Amino acid sequence: MRVVVLTFALLAGCGAAPSSDDGAGHAETAATFPRTHRVENAVDLEGRPLTFDVEDGVVVASGSLGDDVVVRDLGGALVVPAFIDAHVHLSYWDVAAEHASGGIAVALDLAAPEVTLTSPPDTSPLVVLRAGPMITARGGYPLESWGHDGYGTECDDPASCAARTDTLLAEGAHVIKVPVEGVGGLDDASLTAIAQHTHTHHRLLVAHALTDRGALRAARLGADVLAHAPVETLTDETVEAWRGRAVIATLGAFGRSSAIDNLVRLRDAEVSVLYGTDLGNARTTGIDADEIALLARAGLDAAAIVRTATETPRRVLGLPRHGALGVGDAASYLVYRSDVHADPTRLARPDEVVLDGVRR
Numbered sequence: 001m002r003v004v005v006l007t008f009a010l011l012a013g014c015g016a017a018p019s020s021d022d023g024a025g026h027a028e029t030a031a032t033f034p035r036t037h038r039v040e041n042a043v044d045l046e047g048r049p050l051t052f053d054v055e056d057g058v059v060v061a062s063g064s065l066g067d068d069v070v071v072r073d074l075g076g077a078l079v080v081p082a083f084i085d086a087h088v089h090l091s092y093w094d095v096a097a098e099h100a101s102g103g104i105a106v107a108l109d110l111a112a113p114e115v116t117l118t119s120p121p122d123t124s125p126l127v128v129l130r131a132g133p134m135i136t137a138r139g140g141y142p143l144e145s146w147g148h149d150g151y152g153t154e155c156d157d158p159a160s161c162a163a164r165t166d167t168l169l170a171e172g173a174h175v176i177k178v179p180v181e182g183v184g185g186l187d188d189a190s191l192t193a194i195a196q197h198t199h200t201h202h203r204l205l206v207a208h209a210l211t212d213r214g215a216l217r218a219a220r221l222g223a224d225v226l227a228h229a230p231v232e233t234l235t236d237e238t239v240e241a242w243r244g245r246a247v248i249a250t251l252g253a254f255g256r257s258s259a260i261d262n263l264v265r266l267r268d269a270e271v272s273v274l275y276g277t278d279l280g281n282a283r284t285t286g287i288d289a290d291e292i293a294l295l296a297r298a299g300l301d302a303a304a305i306v307r308t309a310t311e312t313p314r315r316v317l318g319l320p321r322h323g324a325l326g327v328g329d330a331a332s333y334l335v336y337r338s339d340v341h342a343d344p345t346r347l348a349r350p351d352e353v354v355l356d357g358v359r360r
């Protein structure tokens with residue numbers, strides 16, 4: 001039996017009725033949505049036909065499930081991988097389920113108490129990668145402000161900072177995060193030790209650096225990723241120092257046009273741009289329309305914006321199963337029936353969110 005489910009017809013105003021080619025048409029509900037199915041008649045960001053099979057929540061070779069499979073005919077809708085939000089704080093605001101339901105498959109938590117590494121909260125279906133606490137100087141950022149409750153861990157010198165790095169990585173930290181400003185905080189030798197130990201474990205060092213001097217210093221001492229687009233206008237020297245590395249945009253976090261200008265210049269210097277919202281400090285779950293609009297102001301079209309949330313973080317963060325829809329990837333995808341190319345902010349409102357083969 002070949003069952004075709006015309007999910008396109010389920011949307012109000014589409015005109016057609018649900019149907020199947022064996023006459024046994026039925027409407028999908030979350031309860032009946034099949035984790036094993038075939039996606040047909042979809043298109044990718046370039047408008048090319050897209051078909052794939054999903055077995056038990058994982059993408060398998062197209063056609064490998066034979067004809068005895070539920071077919072989801074998407075009526076020409078756009079399908080992209082579910083988004084990756086590379087900057088969140090779920091210990092600050094516990095909205096993992098809501099974030100996932102809005103289209104986020106993976107989130108990188110960039111500062112949380114150390115206990116979240118050793119006994120991570122159940123965030124299913126959101127896959128959460130963690131930095132644990134920022135490694136910082138005694139009384140350094142963020143301990144005296146929003147992060148006084150374990151969001152930073154202190155060290156004094158290269159040996160103690162290296163030891164803290166090794167411990168967090170052994171506890172499962174996916175990246176290490178440090179605050180870096182132009183003056184104050186950890187000294188150069190301590191930051192260098194953190195970078196070296198992070199790289200020995202083949203992990204990335206993420207720097208919180210909002211000023212030009214901070215961003216330049218972070219690059220020189222071995223940081224790989226900027227946690228935010230800096231808000232102070234960057235010098236050409238600093239932009240060049242970041243060439244080939246990565247920046248998490250978070251353009252909405254500080255609301256400064258200088259951050260947009262910096263992002264444009266960093267992107268021109270082949271700095272990889274990652275979508276990130278600073279969720280927790282920011283208060284929009286799911287895909288953030290304001291952040292999308294700011295990325296568009298920085299000159300990114302819809303396809304480029306999707307790449308900042310899919311294939312680019314997949315590559316930069318080393319995610320084996322997310323940010324793409326190839327064989328072996330999680331069947332986590334978004335369906336759009338509106339024209340996102342005409343208005344990229346429509347990316348914030350997917351018509352369907354499917355995570356691990358399950359519609360949310």
Ligand SMILES: [Zn+2]
Binds near residue numbers: 087088089110278281
């Ligand atoms: Zn943050």
